[in-house]
Amino acid sequence: MNVIACxxxxxxxxxxxxxxTKLEKTWNYENKEHSVHVFxxxxxxxxxxxxxxxxxxxxxxxxxxxIDSNCDVWENVFTSTNKDDxxxxxxxxxxxxxxxxxx
Numbered sequence: 876m877n878v879i880a881c882x883x884x885x886x887x888x889x890x891x892x893x894x895x896t897k898l899e900k901t902w903n904y905e906n907k908e909h910s911v912h913v914f915x916x917x918x919x920x921x922x923x924x925x926x927x928x929x930x931x932x933x934x935x936x937x938x939x940x941x942i943d944s945n946c947d948v949w950e951n952v953f954t955s956t957n958k959d960d961x962x963x964x965x966x967x968x969x970x971x972x973x974x975x976x977x978x
Contacts, residue, residue, distance in 0.1 A: 876895045895915070897915075898968050904944075911930070912930045914928040937951075
């Protein structure tokens with residue numbers, strides 16, 4: 876799967892992922908749709924590095940930061956992870972209203 880990601884110091888670029896699980900949260904605020912998309916997967920880098928990529932949007936356009944109705948702040952993130960941390964973050968997101976979506 877090809878996912879766009881914002882990497883610190885490099886800006887936006889496309890990243891190739893395998894074994895992808897996607898979670899999403901969408902809400903309306905001031906008549907504008909806000910959404911957060913979180914991708915769990917492994918980089919197609921020859922080492923299968925596990926990563927988490929978070930992208931935030933307002934009205935379908937990339938944004939820097941959004942705040943949801945729980946006052947949680949969501950920002951663009953591209954980071955490596957491990958199985959335990961990834962599973963804990965997945966559970967956290969599910970408790971905060973994220974739903975798994977088919978790719």
